[in-house]
Amino acid sequence: MVGTVFLGGRVTRGKxxxxxxxxxxxxxxxxxxxxxxxxxxxxxxxxxxxxxxEIIKMQSRVILNLIIMATSFNATMVDNTQEQLTCGVELSDFTCIPMQGSGTYAVESVFQSAGPSPQGKVLILENGAYGKRMKKICELMQLPFFIASFPENEIVDLSRVEKILEKDDSFTMVSIVHCETSSGVINPVESIGEVVKRFLPDSIYFVDAMSSFGAIPIDLEKGNIDFLVTSANKCLEGVPGFSLVIARLNKLLVCEGKSRTLSLDLFDQYEGLEKSGQFRFTPATHSMLAFKQALHQFNDEGRADNIIREYQENREILRKGMRELGFEEFLDKSHEGYIITSYQFPKDPNFDFTKFYQLLNDKGQVIYPGKVLDAECFRIGNIGHLFPDDMRHLLRCLSDVCKEMGLKLRS
Ligand SMILES: Cc1ncc(COP(=O)(O)O)c(C=O)c1O
Known part of the structure; x- marks a missing residue:
């Protein structure tokens, strides 16, 4: 059991x-x-x-960052743009609804509240476990759906989506996962959103950005996104306990009375919060206090300005160190996601994942089993409150564990 860990000048408790x-x-x-x-x-x-x-305001910051990236830096232009974006139509078009429970509760609440009526149909674009979970949700809710599956190690293919929509215009909702956390693949949700609305202008476009929101910019307007979900305990670095739905208001307001469950009724939750500022049912009070501090850390203490670079640095250190140790990534090099990396089980006969996991755990380093269907993998994430020193320490521990297990990974 690990108590207090001192790493790189930072104090942390636990693993x-x-x-x-x-x-x-x-x-x-x-x-x-x-x-x-x-x-x-x-x-x-x-x-x-x-x-x-704050969550809605952060969206204007995302757009602003994209504009700054796309143009040469010009302070006057940036000042003006910020003003337009924080006061403009963009912000009042969206609302943020916190939902009690983990991320899946938010995903389910969107299907429950905004999912199709019996005449409509969902198109689920999936390339991994969290896309498949959307299918399970639709099955359980008896929502009509069609699932388009793509290989787990590839992004959702835009041209195939176009072909599906060319052939069938009966879809009233299209759903996709942004970062498929089961493999680490990042789907091009903005380009897909453009295609979706070109073919189905009145449909609902739903993006699960659970593990990417805050760290990979997503432009809701450009991507035509109507509902986006994320969790308090992913890249925004709060603690678990509730999730967040960002909803386009005109798509949310027509959901009144549609939900067949009380607790997952997004419209009802929204209305309660708007009318009294209170939750309908016991809220995750402590998690929300923590989240306020997390947002302060994110927006006012500079994490937001650095998070992309810092997560990318974490990922680069991991990538280089794992390659040196002899581990192979599941995805090919064209996938530049920087949230989580899947590694193939080494071929060495001494490799046993349970033992590998436990030995690392004993050193206070918690990794995760794989979640892809077609290959035996484990996963290493580099999001949350993690920094380059943490990644370097993990690599030292991984090297020690390889020695303890007698693994010879380099040919
Ligand atoms: C993309 C994605 N969707 C949904 C979920 C489910 O979230 P939770 O486990 O918090 O219910 C996760 C969890 O990691 C995820 O990464």
Whole structure:
């Protein structure tokens, strides 16, 4: 059991989580939970309001970052653009609805509340376990759907999506996962959104950006995205307990009375929050206090400005170190995702994943089993409160474990 770990000058309690979640959080995020607050207290109601607004405001920041990346830096232009984006139509078109529960609850709430009526149909574009989970949800809810499957080690192919939509215009909703956390593949959700609305302008386009929101820019407007879900405990670095739905208002407001479950009714949740600022049912108060601190860390303390570079650096250190140790990635080099990496089980007869996992765990380093169907893999994430020193320490531990297990990975 690992108590307090000192790494690179940072103090953390517990183990280092190189997983798809739950993920590590900063000391101040954990500390923010050390108090009780009533769900009707002004402090809590204000916290919820703040969180909802900040998430929508972050979207304008994403657009701004994309504009800055696409143009040469010009301070006047940036100032003007920021003003337009934070005051403009873009922000008032969307709302943020926190939902109690893990990410799957948010995914399910979107299907439940905005899913098709019996005359409609969902097109699920899937290339991994979380896309397949959407299928399971639709099956259980008895929603009409068609699932288009793509290889797990490739992105969803735009031209095939075009062909599907050319042949069949009966879809009323299209859903896709942004970062397929089962492999690490990043799907081109913005280009797919353009195609979806070209063929089906009135449809609902739903993106599961659970493990990428905050760290990989997504332009909701450009991508024509109507519903996007993420979790408090992924790249925004809060603790688990609730998830977030970003909804285009005009698509949400027509969902009134559609849900067949009470707790997952997105419209009802939205209306409750708008009317009284309160949740309908017991909210994750401590997680929300932590999330407020996480957003402060993200937006005001500079994490947002650096997160892409820092996660990419984590990933590069991991990539280089794992290659030196002799591990092979599941995805080919053209996939440049920087959230999580799947590694193939080494061919060495001494390799046993349970033992490998346990020995690393004993050193306070938590990795994760694979989730792809077609290959035996394990996964190493580099998101959450992780930094280059953490990645280097993990690599030292991995090297020690390879020696302890007598693995000879390099030919
Ligand atoms: C892309 C994606 N969708 C959905 C989920 C499900 O989230 P949860 O396990 O929080 O329910 C995850 C979890 O990692 C995910 O990565």
């Amino acid at each position: 280092k989580l190189f997983t798809p979640g739950p993920l590590g959080t900063s000391h101040t995020v954990k500390k923010a939970m050390l108090k009780d607050v009533g769900s009707r207290d002004v402090e809590f109601v204000d916290t919820v309001k703040y969180l909802r607004n």
